[in-house]
Amino acid sequence: MSKDFYQTSILPFAGIIIKICRAYTNSQEDFEDYYQEVCLQVWRSKDNFREQCKWSTWVYRISLNVCLTLLKKKKSKGHMYFTSDVLPDVVITENRAFEDEPLNQLYIAIRHLSEVDRAVILLYLEEKSYPEIAEILNTNANNIGVRVIRIKERLKKLLDGKFN
Amino acid sequence: MENSIESIWKKGFLHETSLVAPKINDLYNQKSKHVVDRVKRMFRINQIVIVMMSVLMPAIHYFVDALWQGITASGLMLITLWYNDRIIRSIKTLDQGATSFDYLQAFDRWLNDVLLKAERIVRISYPLYMLIAFSTIGSAWNKQGLPLKLQQRFPHFLSIDTISVVALIVAGLTTLLMVLFSARIYRWEVRLMYGRVFDKLKDTIAEMEKLRHE
Numbered sequence: 525m526s527k528d529f530y531q532t533s534i535l536p537f538a539g540i541i542i543k544i545c546r547a548y549t550n551s552q553e554d555f556e557d558y559y560q561e562v563c564l565q566v567w568r569s570k571d572n573f574r575e576q577c578k579w580s581t582w583v584y585r586i587s588l589n590v591c592l593t594l595l596k597k598k599k600s601k602g603h604m605y606f607t608s609d610v611l612p613d614v615v616i617t618e619n620r621a622f623e624d625e626p627l628n629q630l631y632i633a634i635r636h637l638s639e640v641d642r643a644v645i646l647l648y649l650e651e652k653s654y655p656e657i658a659e660i661l662n663t664n665a666n667n668i669g670v671r672v673i674r675i676k677e678r679l680k681k682l683l684d685g686k687f688n
Numbered sequence: 689m690e691n692s693i694e695s696i697w698k699k700g701f702l703h704e705t706s707l708v709a710p711k712i713n714d715l716y717n718q719k720s721k722h723v724v725d726r727v728k729r730m731f732r733i734n735q736i737v738i739v740m741m742s743v744l745m746p747a748i749h750y751f752v753d754a755l756w757q758g759i760t761a762s763g764l765m766l767i768t769l770w771y772n773d774r775i776i777r778s779i780k781t782l783d784q785g786a787t788s789f790d791y792l793q794a795f796d797r798w799l800n801d802v803l804l805k806a807e808r809i810v811r812i813s814y815p816l817y818m819l820i821a822f823s824t825i826g827s828a829w830n831k832q833g834l835p836l837k838l839q840q841r842f843p844h845f846l847s848i849d850t851i852s853v854v855a856l857i858v859a860g861l862t863t864l865l866m867v868l869f870s871a872r873i874y875r876w877e878v879r880l881m882y883g884r885v886f887d888k889l890k891d892t893i894a895e896m897e898k899l900r901h902e
Contacts, residue, residue: 627700
């Protein structure tokens, strides 16, 4: 991968990749692995980009696909994932990737969602419209709205009392 | 809105420091480790299977009244086990080089060398296994008195002691074929067991090469 490609086509969109990778990883080591894999995949698939969508949409799509694939691989190797409605304190102390504490708490809560729900809420928080979310996730736009409401309710429940 | 998830998200990401991209120094570092670890893991599983087979062989052969053949097969397997163990240990001596590309290339060269050596070995061991198998069949037949029955049924067939010459010719030809085709059979076996991971190794090296030249 040329330095130019990284600086012009990946670095300006690094924020997108970071936000997504953080939602699918529990440690700094995993995060860096996922980030590198996304960058590689963006480089590998650059020739498939047909300009039917924005480059940022393309990066979102690749980032999500890579994270979902890596997570699937990890799951198949028997790694444990939490799915409770209450945030465990142990995990809270281990996952402080951001300086902002409420944001850390929000990310921990997001990591408790299903893989697809994480993708939906990340795109929603990035202010993507429902049709855009549907396009990126390659799904029907009709039920995205209902799904977002349901996810937000679950996040509120998960975050209840964890910060002021 | 004060504590809504939208506001937490927006406020949180106002701090630019939280969105600093990690440095990409060695893109394939983890990937290389995974590929090599996978090959090592598969080799170890292979070793466990050989140990189990070498224990089972004499037991199975005992029941068909061919204990010595079982012990011989087991001995041959233990020699293979010892040789494989030496090979696996030699991975540690590989030159790790300055980058994961150097390491993967060294690993690939090592793998090709190992497979070539193994091909030479199977040219001897596979025919030996074949002879042991024929000897086992012979012993089992002897136990049931089959050769004698065959001799009585087909008296015009030549036989040495009680062993039919036809059976000896078949055994000899099959062993000869095994000498000729053992390397090919071995390559087919390796492809069947390790094909996917070896392909992955080749793909990774090819991609790294492309990445270096772009």
